[in-house]
Amino acid sequence: xxxxxxxxxxxxxxxxxxxxxxxxxxxxxxxxxxxxxxxxxxxxxxxxxxxxxxxxxxxxxxxxxxxxxxxxxxxxxxxxxxxxxxxxxxxxxxxxxxxxxxxxxxxxxxxxxxxxxxxxxxxxxxxxxxxxxxxxxxxxxxxxxxxxxxxxxxxxxxxxxxxxxxxxxxxxxxxxxxxxxxxxxxxxxxxxxxxxxxxxxxxxxxxxxxxxxxxxxxxxxxxxxxxxxxxxxxxxxxxxxxxxxxxxxxxxxxxxxxxxxxxxxxxxxxxxxxxxxxxxxxxxxxxxxxxxxxxxxxxxxxxxxxxxxxxxxxxxxxxxxxxxxxxxx
Numbered sequence: 001x002x003x004x005x006x007x008x009x010x011x012x013x014x015x016x017x018x019x020x021x022x023x024x025x026x027x028x029x030x031x032x033x034x035x036x037x038x039x040x041x042x043x044x045x046x047x048x049x050x051x052x053x054x055x056x057x058x059x060x061x062x063x064x065x066x067x068x069x070x071x072x073x074x075x076x077x078x079x080x081x082x083x084x085x086x087x088x089x090x091x092x093x094x095x096x097x098x099x100x101x102x103x104x105x106x107x108x109x110x111x112x113x114x115x116x117x118x119x120x121x122x123x124x125x126x127x128x129x130x131x132x133x134x135x136x137x138x139x140x141x142x143x144x145x146x147x148x149x150x151x152x153x154x155x156x157x158x159x160x161x162x163x164x165x166x167x168x169x170x171x172x173x174x175x176x177x178x179x180x181x182x183x184x185x186x187x188x189x190x191x192x193x194x195x196x197x198x199x200x201x202x203x204x205x206x207x208x209x210x211x212x213x214x215x216x217x218x219x220x221x222x223x224x225x226x227x228x229x230x231x232x233x234x235x236x237x238x239x240x241x242x243x244x245x246x247x248x249x250x251x252x253x254x255x256x257x258x259x260x261x262x263x264x265x266x267x268x269x270x271x272x273x274x275x276x277x278x279x280x281x282x283x284x285x286x287x288x289x290x291x292x293x294x295x296x297x298x299x300x301x302x303x304x305x306x307x308x309x310x311x312x313x314x315x316x317x318x319x320x321x322x323x324x325x326x327x328x329x
Contacts, residue, residue, distance in 0.1 A: 020062075031067050057176075068185065128272070285322070
């Protein structure tokens with residue numbers, strides 16, 4: 001493979017998108033550590049500048065799938081939360097979504113980086129909540145079976161991807177690897193549900209196209225700072241994809257609202273964790289967009305067969321938390 005030829009294709013004033021086989025081979029070489037540092041950095045930045053095409057994202061995901069170590073499929077289907085954004089201007093509430101799902105005895109696997117690169121990573125918040133990253137896939141299996149929740153560092157699933165993502169510290173920006181990471185499949189089980197949060201509308205559309213093409217079961221939405229949870233002040237459109245079909249579960253709210261007044265006072269991991277604990281015990285109210293997303297997860301994972309029933313179940317849970325809050329007052 002000529003890296004110079006590919007650079008000329010993507011780094012010119014009129015770049016072209018790489019075809020499926022070109023990007024599959026290129027990303028495979030990236031994951032395998034087979035590209036010299038200079039060419040690797042140039043290619044990653046050129047692809048970022050050009051913007052990834054859906055075919056490129058799909059080809060890269062195919063290369064990653066061949067280099068991903070998978071967990072054994074558990075008895076119950078798992079909700080998978082790819083966490084590669086972190087909190088910068090907003091508290092990172094991905095752990096809240098995970099813990100809410102666990103209340104319904106739905107197993108949750110979060111995968112992501114241990115380093116937030118200046119942001120508050122989910123790993124930081126989970127540690128404050130007593131959920132430590134697992135050291136191996138066998139430990140992940142044990143945690144899922146015992147606790148119904150596991151945080152798996154990306155390096156345990158794909159060492160090559162972890163090394164590629166670590167280049168962010170040297171390049172100063174995210175790159176194709178951070179998008180492909182959200183499509184990582186820890187299970188062969190088609191029943192698992194990936195919740196994919198995009199940062200931009202064009203990337204959201206590419207995730208949607210790839211999941212539809214690959215007939216993946218997923219919820220896709222505009223996430224919060226790259227994390228897979230709905231913004232607390234503004235619910236995005238939430239789409240359920242399964243067997244190559246798309247179902248819009250919630251339309252985007254037509255306008256933004258002020259942030260809920262009871263959000264964590266600070267963005268740091270400790271403040272976020274304490275607020276999550278208070279929300280789970282009913283001391284503070286939960287943001288409606290996240291409750292809407294919770295209902296989507298219950299429906300998408302097959303907890304119920306009807307979306308209206310999922311909404312009703314969540315409403316009952318919220319009502320019980322509100323009663324606790326009133327009794328405490």
